[in-house]
Amino acid sequence: MTGANRHYVLAAGGTGGHLLPAFALAAELDRRGHHVALVTDARGAQIPGKPDFLTAHVLPVGRFGKNPLGWIKGLSAVMEGRRMARALFDSFQPSAVVGFGGYPSLPALLAATSAGIPSVVHEQNAVLGRVNRLLSGRVDAIATAYPDVERLKPKFLRKVHLVGNPVRHELLDLREEDYPELTEDGLIRVLVTGGSQGARVLSEVVPDGLAMLPPALRMRLQVTQQCRPEDLEAVRERYRTHDIPAELATYFEDMAARLADAHLFIGRAGASTIAELTAVGRPAILVPLPIATDDHQAANTVEMVKAGGARMIRQERFTGKELAKQIMALADNPKGLANAAYAAWSCGRPDAVKDLADLVESFGGAEMMDVIRVGANTARGATQGVATGSASNRTSMGGRAA
Structure with missing residues (x-):
């Protein structure tokens, strides 16, 4: 004040x-x-x-x-x-x-x-x-x-x-909460969104990509996905065919709660999305919008990817096979996703x-x-007396896995 x-x-x-x-x-x-x-x-x-x-x-x-x-x-x-x-x-x-x-x-x-x-x-x-x-x-x-x-x-x-x-207060309130428990045989909750209307490429690729995961991993999946209205039934049928439980909707009012429960996020790389993922600390597979001005969504992923909190896939390379490969790279051991979550969290401001x-x-x-x-x-x-240290630059996450 x-x-x-x-x-x-x-x-x-x-x-x-x-x-x-x-x-x-x-x-x-x-x-x-x-x-x-x-x-x-x-x-x-x-x-x-x-x-x-x-x-x-x-x-x-x-x-x-x-x-x-x-x-x-x-x-x-x-x-x-x-x-x-x-x-x-x-x-x-x-x-x-x-x-x-x-x-x-x-x-x-x-x-x-x-x-x-x-x-x-x-x-x-x-x-x-x-x-x-x-x-x-x-x-x-x-x-x-x-x-x-x-x-x-x-x-x-x-x-x-x-x-x-800046991100919403309800997401900041989640920052000090632990990453959701992830046991060797427990559910892996995947959140998929593509903006306010849902990206069609996600609807086309994600169900088949998740189906390509090894059976022991695939059978643990629980998916929540935002879709375009015209894609909803086709995506629901794909998940049903692959025997992967999925909750689909054109809009989720409780997105903060969905992100809080998620073990893995798949979606676009808008500035607000990155800020929310790093505020809460959630690993991600990011697919930048190819028509974004000056390719800024790809640039938005650099810090998070470098830290180990995300994998970036260009849309022209975004296939089911590549998605499965990148998910396996994040979840290559029981602590893989939790370590990636910490890396994402460390990028938050x-x-x-x-x-x-x-x-x-x-x-x-x-x-x-x-x-x-x-x-x-x-x-x-840091000019004109601006401090170079910050309370936001934390080195530990309390009870979080690292």
């Missing part, structure tokens, strides 16, 4: 990947006694999970595709959004503006930098996004979720702060929202505080 109530504006694109971290920061700043407003587009204003206290201001969005003929229209929308943001800032008087990427954040950050208002961008992925890349030379600080971020110019490293990616709030609070108040906790392996971001 700073002892002073201030105003902050958060600007984010209209997807959950951009907005969920913004919602988490808004809740933390509100808890600290500050006033927070949100700038987004019409789609973002409808995303579930927005705190009730957070007022959303919808600005025009300028998009810049491959066709140059549309750039004039896009630029016009950006400039109109910038004008509207300046008007908002004149009345709201923010101490800082925080951008979370996506085109809807561009007008607000341009307005902030032109008005001399301190600005911060938060990058959720391991590749700096297009808008954050465009603004990296203008903003005062760049908060990252990974120690190494592609497309980030070396000359801007002095303003980088590793904070992590549970203080992400607190660290990001500390960084944001350091603008518009007193001199830059020394309470920003960045990872010990990223001293490159």
Whole structure:
């Protein structure tokens, strides 16, 4: 707490990947006694999970595709959004503006930098996004979720702060719980998801891949899988044919509880997914979305794979045979999955929202505080009195297997 109530504006694109971290920061700043407003587009204003206290201001969005003929229209929308943001800032008087990427954040950050208002961008992925890349030379600080971020110019490293990616409180509450007990003949619970709609490639490959496991391992499986509505019956029939128990649905409301019970996760490699897996400590087989901008999902897997907490399979190589091979590599001995779970857990940054709030609070108040906790392996971001040690960099997991 700073002892002073201030105003902050958060600007984010209209997807959950951009907005969920913004919602988490808004809740933390509100808890600290500050006033927070949100700038987004019409789609973002409808995303579930927005705190009730957070007022959303919808600005025009300028998009810049491959066709140059549309750039004039896009630029016009950006400039109109910038004008509207300046008007908002004149009345709201923010101490800082925080951008979370996506085109809807561009007008607000341009307005902030032109008005001399301190600005911060938060990058959720391991590749700096297009808008954050465009603004990296203008903003005062760049908060990252990974120690190494592609497309980030070396000359801007002095303003980088590793904070992590905020995750839901119900998942953070699971961080100190032990990895589910896994005996030599006990159930192995597998959780399979592919985003809000379920990835079709997972529905096509996972049932057959699990069926290729050795019988002694296959007979222990209990699968929970999210599928597209149109794939549901076909996937159910595949599991029935392979005699593998499976619970299938298009959406699970209790996803946190499902992850808590899981011994192994199979799915995409979005920033929020990685943050949740490492917060809870769950081993994973990750299949990056091949059309993700700048291949950022593949980059998101690097830290977790290097630590031994995950295996990554490119979609073009994602076959049943390869899936079975990678599962066997993780579960090659009775402690294999538990050791991988610990490796995943070690990559987690549970203080992400607190660290990001500390960084944001350091603008518009007193001199830059020394309470920003960045990872010990990223001293490159430790400037202006920023501490290089963190309570989140733990060396043990209590009763967890290692």
